[in-house]
Amino acid sequence: RKEVEQDPGPFNVPEGATVAFNCTYSNSASQSFFWYRQDCRKEPKLLMSVYSSGNEDGRFTAQLNRASQYISLLIRDSKLSDSATYLCVGLFSGGYNKLIFGAGTRLAVHP
Amino acid sequence: DVKVTQSSRYLVKRTGEKVFLECVQDMDHENMFWYRQDPGLGLRLIYFSYDVKMKEKGDIPEGYSVSREKKERFSLILESASTNQTSMYLCASGLRGYSGNTIYFGEGSWLTVV
Numbered sequence: 001r002k003e004v005e006q007d008p009g010p011f012n013v014p015e016g017a018t019v020a021f022n023c024t025y026s027n028s029a030s031q032s033f034f035w036y037r038q039d040c041r042k043e044p045k046l047l048m049s050v051y052s053s054g055n056e057d058g059r060f061t062a063q064l065n066r067a068s069q070y071i072s073l074l075i076r077d078s079k080l081s082d083s084a085t086y087l088c089v090g091l092f093s094g095g096y097n098k099l100i101f102g103a104g105t106r107l108a109v110h111p
Numbered sequence: 112d113v114k115v116t117q118s119s120r121y122l123v124k125r126t127g128e129k130v131f132l133e134c135v136q137d138m139d140h141e142n143m144f145w146y147r148q149d150p151g152l153g154l155r156l157i158y159f160s161y162d163v164k165m166k167e168k169g170d171i172p173e174g175y176s177v178s179r180e181k182k183e184r185f186s187l188i189l190e191s192a193s194t195n196q197t198s199m200y201l202c203a204s205g206l207r208g209y210s211g212n213t214i215y216f217g218e219g220s221w222l223t224v225v
Contacts, residue, residue, distance in 0.1 A: 008151065041219070089211050101146075
């Protein structure tokens with residue numbers, strides 16, 4: 001089982017829709033989580049950090065549920081420019097910090 | 112702004128060739144990383160370095176080696192390229208004690224081995 005798992009999608013939604021992505025992790029010793037955005041043939045870029053108390057940034061809301069080992073990303077009022085792949089990332093500590101990336105969920109927003 | 116530069120964006124190499132991928136960062140970061148990204152598999156860590164001349168294996172080091180002679184430069188070496196090493200390679204850097212919101216990626220190097 002992968003340490004960080006995501007639904008690969010694609011999610012095809014119209015402009016203005018609300019879309020939610022889920023991510024599960026298997027290592028309960030994880031320290032913290034993040035959502036990255038990756039455009040086609042580009043490098044991943046940090047979208048937002050995820051906190052147990054929830055984290056909102058404009059149209060984006062991220063949530064962490066440690067009991068269920070579950071992370072979510074909600075995008076409201078989708079824009080065409082939101083079309084990208086969204087990567088769920090966990091930070092796990094052992095001898096050194098280690099970032100584990102999910103395979104990504106692809107979002108396509110259409111007019 | 113932090114800048115992580117991968118000198119080669121697109122390469123085509125033949126099976127058996129030695130391949131060098133170079134990465135330079137300008138923020139005096141202690142940590143540097145090499146990942147490869149393949150469809151459906153996400154980013155997988157090949158090697159990382161936490162200091163000059165120091166290196167640690169990641170999850171998939173086989174077929175790769177690295178070199179870090181200067182703090183700002185981290186090189187990935189494919190000693191004898193094979194077709195299964197066709198991939199996108201991403202370099203990243205971060206300060207000591209980095210987290211997921213304090214690492215920075217280069218633009219990626221697309222390698223095709225024929």
